[in-house]
Amino acid sequence: MDACIRKAEVRDFDRVADINKVLSNVFERKLGYIPEHVAKISDSRVAEISNNCFVYDRENEILGAMIFGYYSNSVEIFSLAVDSKVRGCGVGKSLVDFVKEDMVLKGVENLNVVTWEGFEVEGFYKKMGFEFKFKRMSGGQWDSFLNFNYNSSRGC
Numbered sequence: 001m002d003a004c005i006r007k008a009e010v011r012d013f014d015r016v017a018d019i020n021k022v023l024s025n026v027f028e029r030k031l032g033y034i035p036e037h038v039a040k041i042s043d044s045r046v047a048e049i050s051n052n053c054f055v056y057d058r059e060n061e062i063l064g065a066m067i068f069g070y071y072s073n074s075v076e077i078f079s080l081a082v083d084s085k086v087r088g089c090g091v092g093k094s095l096v097d098f099v100k101e102d103m104v105l106k107g108v109e110n111l112n113v114v115t116w117e118g119f120e121v122e123g124f125y126k127k128m129g130f131e132f133k134f135k136r137m138s139g140g141q142w143d144s145f146l147n148f149n150y151n152s153s154r155g156c
Contacts, residue, residue: 008053064091074110
């Protein structure tokens with residue numbers, strides 16, 4: 001089966017929103033609302049976000065998506081979601097590896113992700129070479145959340 005990672009297209013965003021439903025449920029439970037980058041993305045923002053959204057496409061079926069942003073010398077993953085039927089099959093790893101390769105080509109050293117303490121992806125990021133950096137509380141709106149960092153100069 002042929003699979004590729006490619007920049008998201010307008011036609012992909014309904015499927016990206018479907019895959020993000022697990023994240024949507026977590027955000028709604030933790031924050032009381034769903035951020036736009038996790039919910040269905042409005043037509044006015046698709047062009048902006050599509051520059052920073054990549055999908056894992058296998059035979060024209062979107063099985064995973066990652067939205068991220070570049071800042072001076074770092075990249076931050078805003079959301080990473082994988083279809084439940086292929087979790088544990090390397091889709092998330094492929095997306096993170098893709099961004100790691102891209103950041104090295106661009107001369108960027110740090111890749112960051114923030115996740116809630118105890119959320120199932122914590123172990124995934126540790127396996128991917130991310131190191132725990134710090135834990136924060138934020139005004140009671142968020143539970144404690146963890147910041148992980150991957151530094152390309154350390155190697156894989």
